[in-house]
Amino acid sequence: MCQTQQDKEKELSFLKLLQTKLVDGLIFTSIESEWETIASYKECDPIVLCNEYRSEATFRVVRLDQVKGSYLGTLHLIEKGHQKIAYCGGTASELGMDSEKGFRKAIDEFNLQVKEKWIFRDPYSIECGKRVLREIRAMEDRPTAIFTGSDEICCWNH
Incomplete structure (x- = not known):
């Protein structure tokens, strides 16, 4: 579990950890980067978005009412x-x-x-x-x- 504190660079560093297989998956509770940036890591799945309201999201999403x-x-x-x-x-x-x-x-x-x-x-x-x-x-x-x-x-x- 990692905290980005709304820092795009930290977010990207965690995505790179997934890409290099240093972590098995990521759960995002907020996204700071542009969607295209996040989507480019699709092949590194699993990525789960938690309570994100991105209509363009192509990852699994868990949302609350x-x-x-x-x-x-x-x-x-x-x-x-x-x-x-x-x-x-x-x-x-x-x-x-x-x-x-x-x-x-x-x-x-x-x-x-x-x-x-x-x-x-x-x-x-x-x-x-x-x-x-x-x-x-x-x-x-x-x-x-x-x-x-x-x-x-x-x-x-x-």
């Missing part, structure tokens, strides 16, 4: 008594859009209001999580919980 997962996560916060919930996730990809759909489905089902200033789009790093937390802590009317689609974003509630 982002709409359902986000709905259930938001529902959990609602069941814990939170009515002021922020959303912190992506919209630039199908994965991010599905995540927000699930969030909004739960919010709408319980007739909760979400202020636009409680919506944070496309932060995926620890540093982004810290920035979001600072922004929320500076608000007078702030959410009591944050739903996030990234494991690097800090979850916070008070």
